[in-house]
């Protein structure tokens with residue numbers, strides 16, 4: 001690991017102070033032009049004693065705006081300190097976790113996975129339009145039926161068609177013959193450009209699609225395509241415990257990734273991350289954003305610099321090895337649950353590198369599902385699956401209590 005280190009609390013405190021000092025200080029500096037300020041002093045006092053020990057709360061009160069993209073071109077002068085913190089976050093993710101070449105990435109901290117996925121689809125739609133003069137109706141979004149609803153939401157916003165590839169019921173793997181059929185039909189319908197979203201941890205199952213399968217089929221059909229990875233859930237799990245994987249930016253077919261820090265990393269909401277290889281994000285330059293220095297390459301507009309600080313603090317509190325240990329413990333707990341379910345002959349799906357266990361609903365009475373707050377695949381009352389996500393707070397004691405109740409039912 002080149003960048004993903006562990007810093008003491010004291011080192012973090014100093015580093016964040018230094019970053020905040022490089023930003024404009026609305027309390028002490030003369031700054032007349034921005035429609036921005038620190039948080040309201042009457043409500044959020046700048047000298048509350050507990051702020052001394054909390055760099056994150058201090059940065060919330062300072063209220064930096066990381067508007068724009070800070071991996072390319074120029075950025076707002078007023079927030080250079082927290083922009084640098086954001087670059088360090090992106091560097092750890094792009095280079096150390098997702099094996100991108102140094103300096104060969106762009107990205108930003110978005111509001112969440114939904115925005116990061118839409119940003120990716122927006123980049124590719126515009127790329128196909130600009131580079132190949134594609135018409136709107138020549139482009140289609142392609143993803144599995146297990147994909148998150150941000151893909152149809154994005155299709156709707158971007159006014160693009162979308163096609164869903166069926167997966168095999170038990171393995172949740174994309175069915176190659178169905179993928180071939182769908183691509184052929186789309187081609188017949190005039191589609192020439194495919195925006196693929198390949199999952200690295202689906203919402204309901206934690207299943208991981210094979211992006212190389214998409215590439216194989218699309219190359220065979222001789223159509224143009226770009227592949228985005230939706231690692232909103234799995235981005236801080238799958239690559240951490242999977243040594244030999246090509247689901248990253250070293251893969252020539254993969255151009256961008258979504259990773260949510262507000263899921264597995266337990267960062268505050270508003271910390272979805274968009275990453276892409278160099279040369280792509282310029283396709284969504286909003287040059288009308290003239291009042292923003294460097295203009296804007298993001299979907300967000302204004303966004304909290306404190307979000308980047310929160311992600312930075314978590315990454316550098318653990319370091320690469322600390323995070324590997326944490327994920328290993330969660331995976332051991334997941335395995336324990338799977339072993340118990342096997343012993344009870346209860347059917348479920350689990351990707352071996354992920355921390356989601358999705359149980360066939362017929363094995364779980366409704367009262368038990370409600371008592372333990374299991375999440376169904378649909379709230380229509382017609383669900384086939386119920387999932388357990390082994391997060392930090394889902395401890396072995398909780399799982400033992402749940403399994404004990406299942407054992408009683410089986411008697």
Ligand SMILES: Cc1ncc(COP(=O)(O)O)c(C=O)c1O
Pocket residue numbers: 111112113114115117148150201202203230231232233260272
């Ligand atoms: C795989 C996947 N992608 C995208 C999202 C959307 O993330 P957000 O709710 O942060 O917008 C989710 C949310 O659960 C998800 O599981």
